[in-house]
Amino acid sequence: MGSSNSHPNSVDAQTESAPGLYRIESASNDSDPPSNQHRIQSPPLKSNFNEMLNNPRSSPVEQNNTTSQRFYRISISTFNLLELVDGYLNEPIVSLEEALEPVGRTIIDLPTYIEEAKTKCHYPSEHGLSRDESAAIYIYTMALKEKTFFDHFQEAWISRSRSTMKPWVKYIRLFRSALDKLPRAEDEVWQGMANDVMLEKILTSKSPFLYSCLSSCSPWNSEVVDYLQKNVSKNLMIVGYKSVNGRSVTGYTADQMDEVIIWPGVKLTPKHYVIVKETSSIIVHLVRQAGKLSCHIFMHFSVY
Structure with a gap:
């Protein structure tokens, strides 16, 4: 978790902001799991997945906005954001009230939401979670009064500031x-957004320094x-993620979504992706790299 001198974007002890974060969004120590009861058994990539992208629907889909904000953005960094909170695992586990007390001034009515x-x-x-952990x-x-708690949390990460x-x-x-x-989550989980040229360039750059950010995914493509x-x-x-040590919070969320x-x-390692010719949509698959938590991305330019 400490910063590495070999990393071109590592955080210097004297430097406040970490460069190299790319967070693109749409407009709108490992332990064995104690129970399989809530394990998500999502289906593999379906054979008709490309057909779905070839034949776009037209009627709007009703969906909870807080869910949309979490699933429909893709976060990739050229810097390991955990270096911004180096040593966090040495912190004691405290109540939710104490854990969020330092950010109380930035979130209106936070004590009410905590309650x-x-x-x-x-x-x-x-699964053995305490009330505060749950x-x-x-x-x-x-969803809070002005925006979601998730948005507040993400804004802090995006700042790249210790x-x-x-x-x-x-x-x-x-x-x-x-x-x-x-x-x-043993099966592949999913995020998506409107296609973005900048993100496409990042994924095809073959940079050895691509990392995940804190992100939420759906088990259903x-x-x-x-x-x-x-x-x-x-x-x-x-984007599909597989074997990246994602954890299923199904049954624990406010909106009762599979997540x-x-x-x-x-750490993410580009492999290949697929272009769907009819809509120019791109399917990207991310997998864990051997040795480190990494990603394997379908990155071979196949055109359907």
Whole structure:
């Protein structure tokens, strides 16, 4: 987790901001899981997936906006964002109130939302989460008065600033403790957005320094494609992650959606992708690289 001198974008101890973050979005220590009860068994990439992209729908799809904000953005960094919170695992695990007290001034009515999260969260937990751990996941998925909690959290990461991230360290420790107790998502999970030239260039750059950011995924590729085609664009980038140590938070979210969370710092290695000729949509598959948490991306320019 410490910074590496060999990394061209490593954070110097005297440097406040870490360069190299690319976060593109649409307009709109490993432990064995204690239970398989909530493990997501999503289907593999379906044979008709390319057909879905070839034949875009037209009617809008009704879907919770907070879910849209989490699933329909793709976050990739040329810098390991965990270096911004180096040492967070040494923090004690505290209550949700104490964990979020340092960010209280930036979120209106935060104590009210914390109380709601602790009241409505999935507890008792069959996976052994404490009430505070379960509530840490619940509040992550809540819609607040002005924007979602997720948006506040993401803005801190995007800042690339150690000082901006510092108030979040206690929450990050609690959140990580909660996720570590949940089942791994063994099957491929999905994100998507309108296609973006900058992101495409990043993925084809063969840079040895591509990392995941904290992100939420859907276990259903059809859900992602349907929503984006009907509400955002016909020209899409669909990304699948497999074997990146994602954790299933299904049953623990405020909106009761099937969801998998990927931790930042998963190293990504481009492999190949597929272009769907009719809509110029791109399908990208990310997988864990041997030895480190990494990614394998379908990156061979096949045209259907």
